[in-house]
Amino acid sequence: MTAIIDMNDFSITYAGERGPVPAVRGVNLTLEKGRILGLVGESGSGKSSLVSAMLALLPKSAKVSGRLSIGADDLYALSEAQRRAMRGQRLATVSQDPFTALNPVIRIGAQLVEFQHRLKGISRSQKLERAREMLARVGISDPGTRLTQYPHQLSGGLRQRVAIAAALLVNPSILIADEPTTALDATTEAEVIEIIRELRGAVDGSIVFVTHDMGVVARLCDDVAVMYAGELVESGPVAEVLERPQHPYTRALLACDPARIETPSRSLPTIPGTVPSPHALPAGCIFSPRCGAVIDICRSVRPAFLPSDQSRVACHRTEAS
Ligand SMILES: Nc1ncnc2c1ncn2[C@@H]1O[C@H](COP(=O)(O)OP(=O)(O)OP(=O)(O)O)[C@@H](O)[C@H]1O
Ligand SMILES: [Mg+2]
Numbered sequence: 529m530t531a532i533i534d535m536n537d538f539s540i541t542y543a544g545e546r547g548p549v550p551a552v553r554g555v556n557l558t559l560e561k562g563r564i565l566g567l568v569g570e571s572g573s574g575k576s577s578l579v580s581a582m583l584a585l586l587p588k589s590a591k592v593s594g595r596l597s598i599g600a601d602d603l604y605a606l607s608e609a610q611r612r613a614m615r616g617q618r619l620a621t622v623s624q625d626p627f628t629a630l631n632p633v634i635r636i637g638a639q640l641v642e643f644q645h646r647l648k649g650i651s652r653s654q655k656l657e658r659a660r661e662m663l664a665r666v667g668i669s670d671p672g673t674r675l676t677q678y679p680h681q682l683s684g685g686l687r688q689r690v691a692i693a694a695a696l697l698v699n700p701s702i703l704i705a706d707e708p709t710t711a712l713d714a715t716t717e718a719e720v721i722e723i724i725r726e727l728r729g730a731v732d733g734s735i736v737f738v739t740h741d742m743g744v745v746a747r748l749c750d751d752v753a754v755m756y757a758g759e760l761v762e763s764g765p766v767a768e769v770l771e772r773p774q775h776p777y778t779r780a781l782l783a784c785d786p787a788r789i790e791t792p793s794r795s796l797p798t799i800p801g802t803v804p805s806p807h808a809l810p811a812g813c814i815f816s817p818r819c820g821a822v823i824d825i826c827r828s829v830r831p832a833f834l835p836s837d838q839s840r841v842a843c844h845r846t847e848a849s
Contacts, residue, residue: 531597532702532734533559533582538594540577540586549806551577554594555760556833556840557753561701564728564735566745566766568781569755570803575738578755579704582736583619584611598702616646618733620700622691622708629691630679636690637675643694662693666723685716689723701733707740721748742782746770754778757803759814764839774841776819813844821845 540552552574559565567575580586581596584603596603598618603611623629631639640659641652650658656675663671666689679687688708695703705724709717725748728735737748745752745766752770753763754777762775773779780799801818804810810817816826825844833842 530561531558532561532599533557533736534595534597536595536597538581538596539592540574540581541591541593542587543589543591546807550809551590551758551806552581553758554833557760557763559734559736559751561734562728563750564724564737564748566749566752567736567738567755568740568742568745568752570740572757572803573755574758575755576706579621579706579736579738582702583621583704584615585621617698618701620695620698620703622688622695622703622705624707624710629694630687632679634678635675636677636679636682640675640690640694640697643697646698658697659693662697663690666690666693666696666727667719668693683716684712685719688712688716688720692720692723692727696727702736703733704736704738706738708737709739709744724748742770754781757809757814758806759842760833760840761815761843762839762841764837768838772837774836774839774846775815775843776821776845777815780820813842 535555535557538552538555539550542549542551555578567578569575577586577590581592582598586592592604598614601614603614606614630636637656637659640662641655644650644655644658647655660671660675663674668674668686668689674682674686674690679690682690688711692708709720712720721744724735724737737744739745749766751764752766754761754769754775756777762769762773762778769778770782773782777799799818804814804817810827812828813819813826813831816822819826823844829844831842831844831847833840834847836846
């Protein structure tokens with residue numbers, strides 16, 4: 529198996545007004561080529577920060593430490609120019625709001641040609657033809673007409689399909705989708721997820737899909753990584769983690785939502801207590817103040833993120849068993 533993303537003790541700290549914000553701490557995560565990873569966690573757990581780091585799109589106020597490799601390249605050992613080139617060629621993104629990806633005053637066709645500006649040796653008319661084929665591939669009927677239209681002439685679902693087509697036109701080795709269905713109604717959401725599922729064969733690489741929704745993880749993903757307050761608490765194959773969750777946080781998430789697979793919801797279920805602020809992190813295990821299975825060591829020693837069955841889990845209780 530080839531790791532396409534490999535993160536080792538990777539952390540992100542923002543320079544905030546009230547001092548440093550350690551938004552992501554000590555993440556160890558590997559994604560193999562060809563797989564779809566679901567990244568889940570409550571609001572503020574650091575999902576967008578982590579995928580922005582993968583895309584080399586963090587704001588200037590963010591400092592990173594540890595290692596984040598894309599293929600053989602240590603992303604943050606590269607120059608800014610090399611990182612930018614990597615983003616244009618090997619990484620592509622679909623965001624929550626398809627409007628941000630599309631310019632409202634330029635026709636779809638011209639935009640999809642422009643997205644391919646790094647592809648050498650193909651003429652403009654060939655790029656337009658590639659764009660037309662890609663629109664058809666993401667299930668847009670009459671793609672030739674769509675190419676001549678402006679973004680506002682398309683529904684939200686169609687715009688999101690265009691955004692997916694745009695991302696795929698650069699032949700990325702990694703497609704990163706940060707809650708791409710949040711702005712869509714449930715039917716359109718299901719359609720977009722179906723498209724991504726169908727496209728997985730066409731993407732010569734891997735997909736990272738950020739979501740609040742365990743139902744989406746179950747339907748779409750091969751692997752899942754669960755974040756809590758800036759740390760990865762559990763990761764592994766979807767079948768394993770959803771059937772046999774080992775971390776008390778993952779268990780709580782799933783237990784609060786018994787119908788998780790049949791009726792996907794847009795928000796995570798409620799667990800008693802609140803997520804700690806990055807300014808006041810508890811000692812020991814990050815989840816210990818809310819954990820029903822807490823033991824003494826949890827309040828003083830941070831658990832290591834260790835292999836357990838086919839997963840990796842950061843929990844003293846798993847270590848002990
Ligand atoms: N530019 C920034 N400057 C300072 N702090 C930031 C910045 N961006 C994010 N943060 C903080 O980092 C933490 C993680 O935020 P992030 O947006 O990555 O979480 P998230 O899991 O994507 O949340 P959501 O589900 O709401 O999208 C939060 O505490 C947030 O306030
Ligand atoms: Mg986010």
